[in-house]
Amino acid sequence: MSxxxxxxxxxxxxxxxxxxLPIFTMINxxxxxxxxxxxxxxxxxxxxxxxxxxxxxIVTGITLAMHxxxxxxxxxxxVEHIMRDVNYGWLLRYIHMNGASFFFIAVxxxxxxxxxxxxxxxxxxxxxxxxxIIFLLMMATAFMGYVLPWGQMSFWGATVITxxxxxxxxxxxxxxxxxxxxxxxxxxxxxRFFALHYLLPFVIVGVVFLHVWxxxxxxxxxxxxxxxxxxxxxxPFHPYYTMKDSFGLVVFITIYAVFVFFMPNALGHxxxxxxxxxxxxxxxxxxxxxxxxxxxxxxxxxxxxxxxxTDIVFFEAKLGGVLAMFGSIVLVALMPFLDKHPVRSAxxxxxYRIALLLFVLSVFVLGKIGxxxxxxxxxxxxxxxxxxxxxxxxxxxxxxxxxxxxLPYLSKREKALPMPESINDAVLQCKxxxxxxx
Amino acid sequence: MGAVAAGSVVWPFIxxxxxxxxxxxxxxxxxxxxxxxxxxxxxxxxxxxxxFIRHRTAKExxxxxxxxxxxxxxKQSDDQRFKTRPEILVVIGVCTHLGCIPLGQxxxxxxxxxxxxxxxxxxxxxxxxxxxxxxxxxxNLEVPSYSFISDTLIRIG
Numbered sequence: 001m002s003x004x005x006x007x008x009x010x011x012x013x014x015x016x017x018x019x020x021l022p023i024f025t026m027i028n029x030x031x032x033x034x035x036x037x038x039x040x041x042x043x044x045x046x047x048x049x050x051x052x053x054x055x056x057x058i059v060t061g062i063t064l065a066m067h068x069x070x071x072x073x074x075x076x077x078x079v080e081h082i083m084r085d086v087n088y089g090w091l092l093r094y095i096h097m098n099g100a101s102f103f104f105i106a107v108x109x110x111x112x113x114x115x116x117x118x119x120x121x122x123x124x125x126x127x128x129x130x131x132x133i134i135f136l137l138m139m140a141t142a143f144m145g146y147v148l149p150w151g152q153m154s155f156w157g158a159t160v161i162t163x164x165x166x167x168x169x170x171x172x173x174x175x176x177x178x179x180x181x182x183x184x185x186x187x188x189x190x191x192r193f194f195a196l197h198y199l200l201p202f203v204i205v206g207v208v209f210l211h212v213w214x215x216x217x218x219x220x221x222x223x224x225x226x227x228x229x230x231x232x233x234x235x236p237f238h239p240y241y242t243m244k245d246s247f248g249l250v251v252f253i254t255i256y257a258v259f260v261f262f263m264p265n266a267l268g269h270x271x272x273x274x275x276x277x278x279x280x281x282x283x284x285x286x287x288x289x290x291x292x293x294x295x296x297x298x299x300x301x302x303x304x305x306x307x308x309x310t311d312i313v314f315f316e317a318k319l320g321g322v323l324a325m326f327g328s329i330v331l332v333a334l335m336p337f338l339d340k341h342p343v344r345s346a347x348x349x350x351x352y353r354i355a356l357l358l359f360v361l362s363v364f365v366l367g368k369i370g371x372x373x374x375x376x377x378x379x380x381x382x383x384x385x386x387x388x389x390x391x392x393x394x395x396x397x398x399x400x401x402x403x404x405x406x407l408p409y410l411s412k413r414e415k416a417l418p419m420p421e422s423i424n425d426a427v428l429q430c431k432x433x434x435x436x437x438x
Numbered sequence: 439m440g441a442v443a444a445g446s447v448v449w450p451f452i453x454x455x456x457x458x459x460x461x462x463x464x465x466x467x468x469x470x471x472x473x474x475x476x477x478x479x480x481x482x483x484x485x486x487x488x489x490f491i492r493h494r495t496a497k498e499x500x501x502x503x504x505x506x507x508x509x510x511x512x513k514q515s516d517d518q519r520f521k522t523r524p525e526i527l528v529v530i531g532v533c534t535h536l537g538c539i540p541l542g543q544x545x546x547x548x549x550x551x552x553x554x555x556x557x558x559x560x561x562x563x564x565x566x567x568x569x570x571x572x573x574x575x576x577x578n579l580e581v582p583s584y585s586f587i588s589d590t591l592i593r594i595g
Contacts, residue, residue: 163535177456178455181461184485184487279481281539317576374560
């Protein structure tokens with residue numbers, strides 16, 4: 001990040017600072033004149049939107065922390081105190097609460113964008129892996145944040161998720177008691193979750209810095225998946241993309257504000273307005289919506305994996321479910337190494353495009369099933385009762401097959417459509433009505 | 439040498455998360471079982487977890503003993519679980535899958551396909567001995583260490 005030859009600034013104060021620390025030169029290089037492919041569509045807004053959400057969550061989170069106390073005897077009441085007594089406390093909490101959902105919406109679209117246009121491929125593999133690490137950190141942060149209001153869903157969500165680690169052979173129980181600081185989810189657990197919920201967002205900021213740094217080394221991908229070759233292919237970041245990002249952000253914030261002001265509890269669970277009770281489990285425990293597809297994968301593995309017709313079991317259903325759930329995210333990180341096809345964009349890969357859209361559909365249906373009770377009956381086919389578990393098992397199979405079978409197979413076999421010579425040619429094709437889609 | 443030094447510096451920062459001395463000290467609970475009539479069940483708190491005590495009927499004990507142990511996922515006979523007084527069942531009321539509290543203690547609650555307990559979270563069903571019979575849970579409901587102080591008083595822990 002050292003400055004090369006510097007162009008002097010007109011403003012004497014800016015110039016004085018820049019001579020000593022070339023921060024204005026850096027900003028101009030990375031966000032002013034930064035050459036950016038000229039064919040971005042609105043999918044390219046979501047990185048900036050996710051960044052905006054991260055800042056929103058940190059600002060509202062720090063202000064909420066000024067009024068909260070992580071102690072099981074008062075935590076629930078403190079949240080109600082924020083809602084009823086603290087000046088604008090209701091607003092801060094509803095921005096924060098719905099902000100988690102909208103942060104995940106932005107990140108899910110951002111990840112889909114990367115998958116569809118092949119942004120994970122060389123030379124952007126490390127950039128992609130940093131992204132998956134950010135996603136994992138977000139999941140951990142969101143999970144611990146949801147425990148803090150100490151309602152029924154907080155308590156039982158924490159119980160179920162921490163118990164996942166008890167599936168680890170031999171040391172499982174020791175690990176879970178270490179996580180809890182006791183023999184069940186209790187005050188020590190709440191305390192440490194608050195400490196970590198405050199810390200992890202700043203770790204995310206650190207990884208986001210690496211993510212953006214890596215992005216500015218390789219440059220952005222674009223809808224055609226072709227690297228920029230000449231100046232005709234790019235535009236300066238400012239004012240073209242500062243403007244396009246701002247417009248998209250305003251649209252996004254408008255929808256977000258509708259939730260905050262008019263339907264703030266639409267994405268939550270009424271059970272979490274009941275104080276935590278370690279003696280009663282709610283009839284239907286569901287995680288927040290952004291975890292539902294992964295929760296459905298966890299529940300889909302309800303059978304021991306071993307050699308059939310013997311007592312030999314490699315791992316029990318419980319460990320199998322946990323491995324499948326974490327595995328489903330590890331596979332996303334490994335995508336650059338599973339898909340070796342030389343063409344990036346799904347625009348020129350019709351088979352990959354169908355496989356990916358089916359993958360997205362299966363994630364949506366898994367999410368729907370994850371929110372329903374386990375083994376909910378769907379219909380009778382003859383004497384066979386079809387339940388949600390069967391559907392979840394089928395879709396989990398497709399989820400894993402997409403990464404482990406379809407991607408490697410298509411890498412070798414798929415014939416891509418004819419490609420334009422450059423980004424500029426791709427844009428001109430679209431203008432003359434010859435391009436297949438946006 | 440360096441590894442030992444680094445390890446001994448890191449260890450306190452890891453071990454501080456383990457259960458503290460005062461948490462560990464809350465280790466025993468005494469329960470009067472005189473008032474639990476045959477067929478009734480009570481739930482008591484021990485180490486922050488519910489413990490199910492059920493005064494089983496002759497039919498329930500018979501059901502539990504009639505099962506072929508070889509067919510069970512976690513192979514334990516009823517005699518192995520409740521040696522001294524089989525009519526008094528004592529188990530930790532925490533599903534061995536992911537830690538929810540199974541239903542079946544109160545009258546009117548679903549008891550599952552095996553007349554014992556049913557976990558609403560992921561559908562595990564336990565029999566009248568608290569053994570896992572159906573669903574994702576890997577183990578039987580745990581029997582805590584307990585002893586009869588007198589005919590009507592038990593100490594858990």
